[in-house]
Structure formats: C-alpha cells, structure tokens
Amino acid sequence: MREVAERMNVPRTLYTDFPVGLSLGKPRDKKFQYEVLQAAFDLLEEPEGPVIRKFPVSISSTGSEPLVCSLPPRMNTELHPAVDEAQGLKAAYDRAYQKNKRTSVGMKISAEQVPEALQRFVRIVEGEHWDEVGFPDKSMYGTVHDIRTYYEELACELAEGPIAPWATEEWFYDGTEAGQIILKARRVMRENNVDQSIWFGLAPAGRE
Amino acid sequence: MSVFGKDKAAMQKFAASVPVPEFGECSFNEPKPLNLAKVAIVTTAALYREGGDGFELGDSDFHYETLPGHARDLTLGHHSVNFDRGGFAADINVVYPIDRLQELSENAIIGEVAENHYAFAGNQSPTVSEIRLDSGPLCANEMLKESVDVVLLTGT
Numbered sequence: 001m002r003e004v005a006e007r008m009n010v011p012r013t014l015y016t017d018f019p020v021g022l023s024l025g026k027p028r029d030k031k032f033q034y035e036v037l038q039a040a041f042d043l044l045e046e047p048e049g050p051v052i053r054k055f056p057v058s059i060s061s062t063g064s065e066p067l068v069c070s071l072p073p074r075m076n077t078e079l080h081p082a083v084d085e086a087q088g089l090k091a092a093y094d095r096a097y098q099k100n101k102r103t104s105v106g107m108k109i110s111a112e113q114v115p116e117a118l119q120r121f122v123r124i125v126e127g128e129h130w131d132e133v134g135f136p137d138k139s140m141y142g143t144v145h146d147i148r149t150y151y152e153e154l155a156c157e158l159a160e161g162p163i164a165p166w167a168t169e170e171w172f173y174d175g176t177e178a179g180q181i182i183l184k185a186r187r188v189m190r191e192n193n194v195d196q197s198i199w200f201g202l203a204p205a206g207r208e
Numbered sequence: 209m210s211v212f213g214k215d216k217a218a219m220q221k222f223a224a225s226v227p228v229p230e231f232g233e234c235s236f237n238e239p240k241p242l243n244l245a246k247v248a249i250v251t252t253a254a255l256y257r258e259g260g261d262g263f264e265l266g267d268s269d270f271h272y273e274t275l276p277g278h279a280r281d282l283t284l285g286h287h288s289v290n291f292d293r294g295g296f297a298a299d300i301n302v303v304y305p306i307d308r309l310q311e312l313s314e315n316a317i318i319g320e321v322a323e324n325h326y327a328f329a330g331n332q333s334p335t336v337s338e339i340r341l342d343s344g345p346l347c348a349n350e351m352l353k354e355s356v357d358v359v360l361l362t363g364t
Contacts, residue, residue: 001219001220001223002223003220003223003224004223004226004228007228007230008228008229008230008231009230009231009232009233009234009235010234011234011235011236011237012236019213019214019291019292020213020219020290020291020292020364021213021291021292021293021294021295021296021303021364022292022295022302022303023251023253023302023303023305023362023363023364024301024302024303024305024308024362025302026302027294027295027296027298027299027301027302028298028299030308030311033301033302033305033308034308034312037305037308037309037312037360040360041242041317041318041358044238044239044242044358047238048236049234049236050234050236060216061213061214061215061216061292062214100280101280101281102258102280102281102282102283102300103258103283104283104284104285104293104296104297106258106283107262107287141265141287142287144289145287145289148289148293149293149297152293152294152297153297155294155297156294156297156298163294163295163297163298163299165292165294165295166211166213166214166292166294167294168292168293168294168297169292169293169294201289202289203289204211204212204213204214204289204290205211205212205213205289205290206210206211206212206215207211
C-alpha cells in the first residue's frame with residue numbers, strides 16, 4: 001500500500017495497483033509475474049532513496065469475466081442441495097490437492113467435514129439457534145474459512161481459463177449452494193439479533 | 209454497499225489511517241549487482257507448512273515461519289475474509305514467487321536463491337514493536353548468516 005510505504009520511509013517500493021491478495025498481479029501468468037519482479041529489481045539500481053515507483057499496469061478488483069466452473073448434478077435428493085453439492089465436489093478437491101500438494105483447509109475443520117459443517121448452517125436457516133447446532137465456541141468463522149477455501153481450491157482445478165480477481169469468491173457466494181446457505185444463515189442470525197461478532201465475518205464486509 | 213476488499217477508495221482510506229511507526233530516516237544502501245546477489249523472500253502472507261501450528265487470529269502473533277526454498281506444501285495463514293484468496297489457491301507465486309526466483313536464478317538474472325525464506329503475519333500491533341525489537345532482528349540475523357544480499361518483501 002503506497003500510503004504505508006510513504007509514511008514508513010521504505011527504501012525501495014514498487015507500488016502495484018493490484019487487488020489485495022495478488023502481490024504479483026496475475027496467478028498462472030509467468031510473463032506478467034516476471035515483469036513485476038523485474039520492475040521491483042530495477043529499483044536496486046536507484047542511487048538514493050526512498051524511492052516509490054508505480055508499476056505501469058493496474059488491475060481492477062471488479063469487472064472481470066466470471067469464473068466458468070461447472071457444478072455437479074444432484075446426487076442425493078434426500079440431502080440439502082448445499083450438502084449434496086459439497087459431497088459431489090470432493091473428488092475435484094482431492095484432484096486439486098494431489099496436483100498442488102497443498103491446501104489451506106484446516107483452520108477448524110478438514111475437507112471431509114465440509115458437508116457436515118454445511119448441514120449445521122442449514123439448521124440455522126431452518127430456525128435452530130446457532131449455538132445449538134454444533135459449533136464450538138468461536139469456531140464458526142474458521143469453519144466458513146475452511147468451507148470457502150475448499151470450494152476455492154477445487155474451483156481452480158475445475159475452472160476454464162484464467163482466475164480473475166475475486167472470481168472464486170464471487171463464484172462461491174453467488175454461484176454455489178454452499179455460499180448461498182452461509183449468506184442465508186448470516187442474514188438469519190443478524191435478523192435474530194445474534195451478536196455481530198458471531199456472523200459478521202462469515203462473508204466479506206459489505207456482502208448481503 | 210460495496211464489498212470492502214474490492215472497494216479501492218475504501219482500501220486507500222484504510223491504508224492512510226492504519227497506525228504505523230513513522231521513521232525520520234530512510235535505511236538505504238546499495239547492494240551488489242543482482243546477477244551476483246543472493247535473494248530471499250519475506251512475505252506477510254502468514255504462510256506456513258502444512259501440519260504446522262500456523263498463526264493466531266488477532267494482532268498479537270509476531271513470530272515468523274521459516275520456509276525452505278524447496279517447500280511447496282504451504283498453507284495461507286492470512287485468514288481475513290476481506291481479500292482475494294483465489295489467486296493463492298491457483299498459484300502460490302502470486303503471493304510468494306519462489307518458482308519465479310528459481311527460474312531467474314537458472315537464467316543468471318539473479319545470483320542465487322536463498323535456502324530459506326520467511327513469513328510473518330501482516331496483522332500486527334499498531335507500533336509493530338514486537339517485530340521491530342524481537343522477531344524482526346532475529347529473522348534478519350538468519351538472513352545475514354546465510355549471506356542474503358537482497359530481500360523481496362511481499363504481502364497479501
């Protein structure tokens with residue numbers, strides 16, 4: 001962030017007008033990443049500082065093409081669609097994990113526990129109180145972190161084309177049953193005057 | 209209402225208001241030529257190796273994780289909902305450009321990639337005193353012991 005670098009007198013700063021989370025700008029784009037690194041390393045030639053140089057290309061957080069990512073058909077109609085969907089996507093998650101040998105799921109739950117965790121949000125939407133559906137103290141935030149991460153990691157495996165800024169977040173909350181049930185549960189808790197600290201962080205600030 | 213992390217004006221307002229220590233002097237030096245330099249990455253993305261303890265929520269975890277240059281089993285410990293995690297999910301290099309550095313080294317653009325790299329959590333106390341007085345100097349010493357010449361700082 002340029003404002004922070006200016007105030008802290010950082011010796012050499014490449015100011016990149018990219019969305020937060022994308023330090024090198026574009027995932028899976030080696031050429032662009034090299035350009036950013038070269039611009040950063042060029043600052044080493046500066047004879048005196050502090051110096052802040054703006055990278056000439058900006059990337060917007062909005063307006064990108066939506067993620068093209070197919071969802072599985074219903075497998076078990078006795079399950080809630082969100083639970084069924086999460087189960088149906090497990091193979092894609094496993095493929096992503098096998099390919100990348102890494103995952104950021106695990107803050108509170110494992111990938112295997114994602115469908116069960118979604119069932120708890122279904123119960124909140126259906127009227128049960130949030131602290132009676134099986135969320136240990138202060139675990140809801142981390143649980144949603146893991147559900148969203150599960151979906152975002154498998155989306156990168158299934159998606160066709162580049163991963164645009166915020167595309168996986170928008171796909172998750174707007175396009176999946178899981179994202180929708182979490183947003184509904186969040187609204188239910190807010191309308192029932194549940195303490196904001198419980199539900200606010202279940203989606204980015206400003207999402208309804 | 210716009211989504212906070214996507215709202216450029218809101219993010220700039222936040223950056224301008226976030227408390228940071230302000231230094232009167234700039235610690236500036238001239239490194240050796242890049243094609244002779246050993247380069248390390250220090251990221252504030254709170255990366256840690258899978259199975260590790262990771263980072264705590266809140267602003268009191270000032271420790272750093274050591275990331276061997278060969279490690280790719282990395283977990284993103286920056287847990288905020290208000291940023292785009294999809295980029296990291298697709299490609300760790302968008303946050304932690306370790307593969308790009310290896311390639312630049314193979315092509316003799318940079319001298320050498322450090323054996324170890326380091327990750328802090330970006331969410332810190334307003335004065336950043338703990339990192340300035342404790343874990344920051346410790347991390348810097350580790351890099352000096354490894355004769356690192358250039359540090360590439362990246363955030364999330």
